[in-house]
Amino acid sequence: MTAVTDDTIAVRRSWHDAALGFCRRQPLGTFGLAIVVIAALAGLSAEWIAPYNPTSNDFEAMTQPPSLAHWLGTDQFGRDLLSRIIYGARTALIIGFVSAFVGGFAGLVLGVGSAYFGGTTDLILQRVMDVLMAFPLIIMALAVVAIFGTGVQNVIAAITVPLIPRCARVIRASALSIREVPYIDAARTSGFSHARIILRHMVPNVVAPFLIMLTAFVGQAILAEASLSYLGLGVQEPTPAWGLMLQGGAEEYASTAPWIAVFPGLAIALTVFGFSLFGDALRDAIDPKLRER
């Protein structure tokens, strides 16, 4: 029998070609990525780019509207809003990324393991997840903070724990369908170990939902952190945090100095939006079936 020949051999693309391709095919995703990158850069280089110290008061320039001196205006203590938003990006991204990644990876392992082993393991794990899921994210976080107190680590723990079952549930559903697919049977008939089947054959095939969830989780965690801080249970004054900036003076001066509330609110909304846009685009880009042939 003659060999089936084909001259279109796939050429390995370099990473910057891949990045350019992503930008061309996913303009919205690129926009989302741009927001994420800007927020990340702002957080990383806050010391150098912030025009003022975010915690120093200037009692001669309180509740000032946006001007050349203070681009986004000042709050009721005369603190520069732009500087506080830039420093707030750092708080938001640290808490967002750590919670989403820890919660996401814990959920990935529990979800795939639960689906692969099935039976009693699955039953017990899923009932535990049910209990955790029964609490809304904010209520659960409130409980954790109420018990352990405020502070960045506790806020991260408070946000991470409720994310785990949300991730595990979705991943388990995808993994369950993959478990029944013949290539898993083929792996089993070749005598591969449980670890190899889970890591090489199941996890890569749930990566698409996992990545979308992970990016959405960063957004959700930022939102949760803002909510907790707004309720006074998250990050404490005078640390700059977006949720915190919406509290107190922002409410008091809402009609006379709306910029105090508008700009931090905008920062939260834009960042969360950027993460979801990027997550959607990433899912499309990562699926080899949707990739350019």
Place this chain on the structure above:
Amino acid sequence: MTDTATDQPLLEVRGLHMHFPISEGILMRRQIGEVKAVDGIDFSLRRGETLGLVGESGCGKTTTGRCILQLERPTSGAILYDGVDINGLSRREMLALRRRIQVIFQDPYSSLNPRMKVGDIIGEPILVHGLAPDAARRTARVRELLQVCGLDPSFADRYPHEMSGGQRQRVGIARALALEPEFIVCDEAVSALDVSIQAQVINLLEDLRERFGLTYLFIAHDLSVVRHLCQRVAVMYLGRIVELADCDELFDNPLHPYTRALLGAVPVPDPTVEAGRVFQPVRGEVPSPINPPSGCVFHPRCAMAVEGCKRSRPELRELRSGHWVACSEVS
């Protein structure tokens, strides 16, 4: 063609039962019934032989294959491979046998991991079983296997979605061959392919059988394919084997009423013959394997059934040399 076969059976299945429990309740699970997917079957396979396992959907032929591959743990019965009952083996003992028993699946789309390149799919078993000491030797082996299966070695760098159904099925065959097995379960290996591709893959399977001295359990519902490829054929109905005979004997001289009906349903590729043929379809539907009929499972649909068929289950009897039938009314 049977010159490579010896009398020592390579595989012997004795009284194999696979009943899937149907349970109810969340915490207090109790069994409310069972699906008798395979309900006591016996057959054996000699080395170098190809046995066809035919029957309609849901008759238990795929489950039989899965039990032999140890993808399901049978409810009862023995599966003797080279004289050893594989049901009792530990994971480690089974690992050695995994090399000798491989499988080719029906669906060339879902049987290949979409996130792995073809070279990795074929190379992974070689790596895990330590058959090639280094990456270069493994790559060479993968290329050789692709060539053996009629594919260009450059396909190793492709993803499965970049190939056609026939090409993917060849990759599935190459993966099965990677461990140098002696026995391959072909679970509807050509059913999902176009007729022209089917012929190519069947020819490939025949070539490989001769080249590597393989033994096949060929699970199929397409009788013409089975006739072409197999030396012996077992006909299954509702979890039981109703007839087992040499291929030509079974097709030329079917004895069981179900086999006759099955063969009668195959269209003849000649309009004049087809027009003159009296078509007698089997009455009714296949009963549920949850609650199969008493006695002979085929009796509610059988034209020859008598009162006794409802009571006693007919065992396989050797009516002619090598021709076994589970029916009390034929002789």
